Amino acid sequence: MSKVFVLDHPLIQHKLTRIRDKNTGTKEFRELVDEVAMLMAFEITRDLPVTEVETETPVTTAKTKELSGKKIGLIPILRAGLGMVDGVRKLIPAAKVGHVGLYRDPETLKPVEYYIKLPSDISERELIVIDPMLATGGSANDAIHSLKKRGAKHVKLMCLIAAPEGVEVIKEEHPDVDIYLAAIDEKLDENGYIVPGLGDAGDRLFGTK
Numbered sequence: 001m002s003k004v005f006v007l008d009h010p011l012i013q014h015k016l017t018r019i020r021d022k023n024t025g026t027k028e029f030r031e032l033v034d035e036v037a038m039l040m041a042f043e044i045t046r047d048l049p050v051t052e053v054e055t056e057t058p059v060t061t062a063k064t065k066e067l068s069g070k071k072i073g074l075i076p077i078l079r080a081g082l083g084m085v086d087g088v089r090k091l092i093p094a095a096k097v098g099h100v101g102l103y104r105d106p107e108t109l110k111p112v113e114y115y116i117k118l119p120s121d122i123s124e125r126e127l128i129v130i131d132p133m134l135a136t137g138g139s140a141n142d143a144i145h146s147l148k149k150r151g152a153k154h155v156k157l158m159c160l161i162a163a164p165e166g167v168e169v170i171k172e173e174h175p176d177v178d179i180y181l182a183a184i185d186e187k188l189d190e191n192g193y194i195v196p197g198l199g200d201a202g203d204r205l206f207g208t209k
């Protein structure tokens with residue numbers, strides 16, 4: 001069964017409030033999304049394995065810890081997922097990045113895949129699928145199926161805001177995938193937008209409309 005983590009750290013929640021505010025402009029929106037992604041990455045990587053090593057400090061030899069080399073892959077869903085990648089990479093600079101291009105058909109709300117480019121060794125990597133919005137869940141669900149079809153074995157999903165409907169879809173379709181969120185909102189509106197949400201994440205990140 002998927003575990004759902006809502007990262008209610010005060011810094012994340014404060015920044016998320018600013019992100020939601022309709023008066024926050026593109027520049028600040030982008031910066032805040034980047035910062036929240038970095039803060040979330042701290043929690044998402046909490047279970048990475050470490051090994052003990054010996055380190056010569058200027059004072060003595062000490063037993064210390066380092067990451068035991070589990071390889072990570074970041075998979076932003078285009079286009080809004082791009083807004084969170086750099087924040088995560090600040091903490092995991094060695095992660096490889098694959099891209100899944102999906103857009104949601106405005107009539108049917110079904111995702112349409114238009115691009116995919118992944119690291120060759122995804123089956124050996126711990127993958128973090130990144131998208132600010134988990135609304136109907138269609139896009140994240142398709143992206144994860146696409147990754148699994150190509151050999152992915154370990155997948156986590158990271159979003160800023162989810163609707164309960166989207167969370168249920170991922171739990172049902174991918175019980176092996178844990179979900180990391182900054183908030184679970186109330187519902188979807190008739191156009192499939194998250195309420196209260198933040199509006200259209202891609203448009204707000206890139207200044208389009």
Ligand code: PRP
Nearest residue numbers: 078079080103104135136137138139202
């Ligand atoms: C948004 C968002 C997700 C998707 C979520 O992308 O970034 O990918 O909608 O909705 P869902 O859970 O109902 O599938 P959008 O299709 O607007 O494309 P964009 O990122 O290119 O703007």
Ligand code: URA
Nearest residue numbers: 135193194199200201
């Ligand atoms: N995609 C968005 O960008 N925002 C929503 O509220 C739902 C889907």
